[in-house]
Amino acid sequence: MKRIKNLTMESILSRKRLKLFVYVFLGVCAFTACSEDERNTESLVDPWTRERTPVNFRLESQIGNAVITNDRRDDGVGTIHVSLITGGLDMSKVKVDAVDFKxxxxxxxxxxxxxxxxxxDLSSGSAKLTVTAYNGETRVYTVDYEQFTDPLEGTYIHAPIPGILDASAPQSSMVIIGGWTDAIVMSTDMDKSWHWGEGYTHNDEMDNTLSFMLTDADPETGLTRGxxxxxxxxxxxxxxxxxxxxxxxxxxYRIFPAGASRWAKDSDGNIHVYAIDDTDYANELYVVKFLPAGTYTFSTKDITIGDCAFMREHVTEEVIDxxxxxxxxxxxxxxxxxWMMHKSSDNPVEGHGELAK
Incomplete structure (x- = not known):
């Protein structure tokens, strides 16, 4: 009995020592947890003081919104890309219309x-713009551009074709379709060359050059003008x-005026013609359609366009003789x-802007 009693006392003492150890361990842990250790973290910075991103950028003759991007690998650089109508612009001196921030x-x-x-100065293709944040950090943006164009823009020359009614007739780029119902005729003007005297023939104009320059565009309606x-x-x-x-x-017969005039092209491709002095595009003279290469049917007649053509439609009362x-x-x-034409260049003739004045 005495031995059993001693064993029991030893067990009780061991348990007390274990509890004491646990209490000491927990206390050390608690003390350690409450102590401040140095951590490998950067101090927080108010993002407002670092703001350097424009929300809007616009140049004269710009079409659409600028695309503004920041380099995720280098916080100090970014790009601003715009689409510009360059016709008539001095690329060494392009006016800034807006630089906006939040x-x-x-x-x-x-x-x-x-x-x-x-x-x-965009004469080299790009320019630099530096934005400085409230806290002094900077970001350098590269401003570059792409040229906004219209397929109509460029230089055209006449493309004479042989006679339609008489293959031996002098070549001409002027084609006419007309006649009364069930008696439609298609010919060149020179198929009946004897009806035109000197100074009254389309041949006087067949060595002429047509030049189109884009000067303005509406990004909402798609209307281009020039x-x-x-x-x-x-x-x-x-x-x-x-x-x-x-x-x-x-x-x-006249498709485009002699000398200078204005044009506006709608979303359907119709070319509205205006006098050169009509800077407000208020009084339309007539409408011209651009026809790319292909075969078309007008008034039951099939006409084949080689390169391209400009065409006018007319509505007249029938005169039967x-x-x-x-x-x-x-x-x-x-x-x-x-007018049967050939596009010789995608650019207007040199000096177009001055000639149009």
Whole structure:
């Protein structure tokens, strides 16, 4: 009994020692947890003091919004990409219309090295803009651009074709479709060359050059606008469409005015023609359609376009003359008139801007 009792006392003492050890261990842990250790962390910085990203950037003759991006690998650099109509611009002196930031009235609003009303030099293809944050950090943006173009822009020359009714007729780029119902005729103007005297033939204009320059575009409607220059060729002459020296058909045969004019192209591709002095594009003269290469049907007649053509549609009252004169489609009942053309360059002629003035 005495031995059992001693064993029990030893067990009790061991348990007490174990408890004491546990209490000491827990106390040390608690003390350690409450002590401050140095941690490998950066101090927090208010993001407002580091703000350097423009929310809007705009240049003169810019189409659409600028694409503004920051380099995720290098916080100190970024890019601003814009689409520009370059026709008529001095690329060494492009005006800045806007540089905007979030909450511009805030004391934390960053500062830009370029602001609205300033000019940047894009003659090398790009320019630099530095934005400085409230805390002094900087980000350098590279401003670059792509040229906004319209397929119409460029230089065109006449592309004469053989006679349609008479293959031996002098070549011409002028095609006419007309006639009364069930008596439609298609010909070149030179298929009946004897009806045109000197100074009254389309041949006077076939050495001319047409130049189109894009000057403006509306990103909302898709409408593009610009100027046209119809340059006289070596003979210095323009056609005067007077049939038999008596019937003036200039209102039908002339596709683009002599000299300078304005154009506006809608989302359907229709070219609206205006006088050069009509800077507000308020009084439309007529509408021209651009036809790329292909075969088309107008008034039951199939016409094949080689490179391209400019075409006008006309609505006239039927004039029926059972004597079947050539006037039945060349003067009366005119449905469509065409200039067959070849696009020789995607750029306007050199000096277009001055010529258009």
């Amino acid at each position: 909450f511009p009235q805030s004391e934390f609003c960053p500062e830009s090295s370029v602001n609205a009303g300033d000019y940047i 100027t046209t220059v119809n340059l006289a060729g070596d003979n210095g002459a323009y056609a005067n469409y007077v049939y038999n020296n008596t019937n003036d058909v200039n209102a039908f 059972w004597n079947w004169p050539d006037t039945r489609w060349m003067v009366d009942n005119i449905h469509n008139t065409f």
